[in-house]
Amino acid sequence: MSGSRFPAERRHTLYHCDEIRAAAPVYLDTEVDMSGVQRHREAARDAGQRYSVVSYVLQAAGRVLARHPEANAAVRGRLRPRIARYSTVNGKVTLDKTLGGRRVVLATVVPELERSSLAGVQRHVERFRDGDPDHMPEFAPVRKLHRLPVPVGRLLFRLATRSLAHRGELVGTVAVTSLGHRPVDGFQSLGGTTVTLGVGRVVDRAVVREGAVVVAPVMRLSLAFDHRVIDGAEAADVLAELKEFLESYGPHVAVGPDGDEPAASHASDRRPAETSGT
Numbered sequence: 695m696s697g698s699r700f701p702a703e704r705r706h707t708l709y710h711c712d713e714i715r716a717a718a719p720v721y722l723d724t725e726v727d728m729s730g731v732q733r734h735r736e737a738a739r740d741a742g743q744r745y746s747v748v749s750y751v752l753q754a755a756g757r758v759l760a761r762h763p764e765a766n767a768a769v770r771g772r773l774r775p776r777i778a779r780y781s782t783v784n785g786k787v788t789l790d791k792t793l794g795g796r797r798v799v800l801a802t803v804v805p806e807l808e809r810s811s812l813a814g815v816q817r818h819v820e821r822f823r824d825g826d827p828d829h830m831p832e833f834a835p836v837r838k839l840h841r842l843p844v845p846v847g848r849l850l851f852r853l854a855t856r857s858l859a860h861r862g863e864l865v866g867t868v869a870v871t872s873l874g875h876r877p878v879d880g881f882q883s884l885g886g887t888t889v890t891l892g893v894g895r896v897v898d899r900a901v902v903r904e905g906a907v908v909v910a911p912v913m914r915l916s917l918a919f920d921h922r923v924i925d926g927a928e929a930a931d932v933l934a935e936l937k938e939f940l941e942s943y944g945p946h947v948a949v950g951p952d953g954d955e956p957a958a959s960h961a962s963d964r965r966p967a968e969t970s971g972t
Contacts, residue, residue, distance in 0.1 A: 703840060704796070709848050709851035713855055713856075714884050717884060717886075717920045718922050720921050722917045722919070723915065724933055725899075725913070725914055725915070726913045726936075727901060727910050728911040728912065728913050728941075730940070731943045732896070744816075745816050747874055748787060748893060750940060750943070753807065753811075754936050756783045756808045757939060759783045759808070759867065762931070764923070764924055765889050766867045767923055768867070769920070770856055780862045780867045783806070784803050784866045785868050785869070786803050786865055786866030786869040786887065787871070788801050788885070792827075793827045793833075800833065802822040802832070803863065805863070807868075855886070868888075868891070869883075872892070873893070873895075874894055878894055880916055881894050882916050888920045888923040891917055892915070892916035893916075913940075917932065
């Protein structure tokens with residue numbers, strides 16, 4: 695056995711894990727037929743535009759969470775708890791990066807997802823995916839946090855992230871994290887938001903269409919929700935609408951810099967008369 699000091703480059707992850715311990719997570723998942731998204735991606739590539747699966751999920755999260763303000767929220771406090779509901783959907787997306795020579799998870803927040811085009815989301819993701827966190831000014835606060843003594847860094851992280859007024863812009867109102875580039879089917883994670891979406895790989899599976907078994911690209915989409923803020927019925931509605939939004943992509947959806955959005959109906963419009971939470 696050998697021991698060493700905790701890596702400075704991972705301190706932000708340590709502080710994050712400390713802060714999310716108060717959450718009461720419950721986990722859901724579903725399978726999404728990605729045939730429409732796959733066709734849309736292929737058409738976009740032919741037109742000279744590449745979209746990541748994560749960008750589709752972020753766009754879907756923006757449209758769906760805008761219809762669920764109770765889920766686009768945050769809670770703070772034990773003795774006198776308060777709920778903040780946000781007018782915009784800001785999506786935190788995690789990134790596999792190298793900082794100071796060490797492999798770490800960093801994140802960026804894509805603002806105003808409820809009104810962003812798919813191309814706009816992709817541009818934001820690409821900038822942070824391809825940028826060098828050792829030099830990007832957006833990651834300067836993280837680099838500074840790493841240089842502070844642990845007690846000071848932990849305190850500053852807590853003060854910043856616990857502010858309901860600034861929480862949406864700092865840590866997002868919904869989190870999306872993906873391990874779909876690896877042979878991982880299901881991925882449950884807590885992103886520090888009321889709703890966290892875990893994206894697995896897209897793989898060909900047998901599905902039934904009109905009574906016939908066919909092969910289709912399928913993705914496992916996981917949803918973790920904080921039971922302090924919403925209940926299972928609301929979370930299930932969110933997951934159902936995300937699934938419907940992604941499965942609505944197809945040839946009818948324009949491929950271009952703006953307006954890439956399927957005209958999915960609201961799953962909540964078809965919910966049963968009685969639902970039960972967890």
